[in-house]
Amino acid sequence: MEEETVEKKITFEPRKLPTVLRAEELLDKAFRRASKVSGRNKRERAINKLSTLSNVFRDYFSRIITSHPSYQNLPDFYREIIDTVVGIGNLRKSLGALAWADTTIQRIINKSLREIRGGKEPDTVLKSTYGRISSIINQVGKNLEFLNQAKQIMREIPTLSDEPTVVVAGYPNVGKSSFVSTLSTVKPEVASYPFTTKKIFVGKGKIGGRVVQLIDTPGLLDRPIHKRNRIEKKAILCLRHLADCILFIIDPTETCGYSVGSQLSLLKEIEREFSSPVISIYSKTDLHTLRDRPGFSTITGEGIEEIAQLIDKELENKFRSKERDMQDSLL
Ligand SMILES: Nc1nc2c(ncn2[C@@H]2O[C@H](COP(=O)(O)OP(=O)(O)O)[C@@H](O)[C@H]2O)c(=O)[nH]1
Ligand SMILES: [Mg+2]
Incomplete structure (x- = not known):
């Protein structure tokens, strides 16, 4: 009971949560960035494209994931209201899905880079990598949408001070x-x-x-x-x-x-x-x-x-x- 007020410190401003792209928007953004990358030859170009994709996805996922607080440690009012209107379990599940997509995409890209360096035809590797990345992103499409809806709902939560x-x-x-x-x-x-x-x-x-x-x-x-x-x-x-x-x-x-x-x-x-x-x-x-x-x-x-x-x-x-x-x- 008593520690309630002591814990009231506001550590989270829902209004500052970033907008989350839908699956097709995210793929579009990443592939468009990769399409602008050049190189001295086919092989180098493919390697550069893959590194660009790796950076775009890593930055994107980490920005989304780190923008969320540790919900369990929020002051009681915020924790309960978020759990009521969005569901902390759902948030955790969706953020977990993004972490999974992040690791999986990095693994796919690293494997493709090894294949190209090992002499496989770059365009073929690139094509199959794009396909696999699309499939991963589409698998977390629902989670991306959920996080965006959650952001819209949470931004409505008033930011209150910890004064009496x-x-x-x-x-x-x-x-x-x-x-x-x-x-x-x-x-x-x-x-x-x-x-x-x-x-x-x-x-x-x-x-x-x-x-x-x-x-x-x-x-x-x-x-x-x-x-x-x-x-x-x-x-x-x-x-x-x-x-x-x-x-x-x-x-x-x-x-x-x-x-x-x-x-x-x-x-x-x-x-x-x-x-x-x-x-x-x-x-x-x-x-x-x-x-x-x-x-x-x-x-x-x-x-x-x-x-x-x-x-x-x-x-x-x-x-x-x-x-x-x-x-x-x-x-
Ligand atoms: N006579 C009188 N009218 C008041 C007083 N306080 C508020 N009112 C009137 O009561 C109505 C409702 O006031 P309001 O503060 O908007 O009430 P709320 O809906 O509870 O926020 C308004 O028409 C006010 O002018 C008061 O102390 N005396
Ligand atoms: Mg009133």
Whole structure:
């Protein structure tokens, strides 16, 4: 539990993954490069073409393979979300297939080079080498396509910092975005959430002298989780690895269009599904007089400071107990 935040360091930017060519595109690229190679005679030309092919494939495969991180060692949020939307097993399998293609192609080329040096007719060797390379690349065609799709999906995963994080939840129109903007010192950044049309807004603000990341999750934590499909539910629950604290906003005036009853049952569900501490608060205090829980109004500014202090206290508890654990583990 506790090492979660310690491990949160972001080591992977999915946006930087390279585009992966399809089998025919890759073959085209390699063979086109080889076709431009010359030499003093047929034999030398064939040798030069083969060395070019060897370099093109080696560089290409190693660029793709090294662009992927060790998925098992990623921070929990990234590991789980990637496993949910792409599948880490599938990624491993495809990367393994490329490593296999790489070794096999190098072996084929080396054998062909030996044959040419040993006196075999260069054009015949070249022709059969091209055929064998094409067959290897076509065998991993599905893996190339998968890696490219995976890249498209993963680039949607927002890059988040490892600062203390507050995830804001509550039904639509209760005042989540207004609250996040009030506490954010800069305009919240928008990131899309994998495989959905949903965006998450990441604001940064200072709470109690600490830079805090505020995540507004429209469309994610704003209606019953149990009604989502399995994948969407899993993806939503990945947020639990980021949330040092959840702020649940209730609009008791029901001007948001949702009854207090449904809002409270969403609160219960979130408390059940997430292990992070949940602070539940009222919004729109300018419109009502309920004070049985903390409340705020983004219109009058009432309560904002008090809620910032509540958040600060939660984070303080969490980080203080973490320091204590670390000291304990040193003793
Ligand atoms: N009266 C009043 N209205 C508010 C307050 N905060 C937000 N609103 C209004 O409530 C509506 C929904 O706010 P928004 O922040 O977009 O809610 P979200 O959907 O939960 O992000 C908007 O029309 C806001 O102007 C508040 O403190 N008092
Ligand atoms: Mg909103």
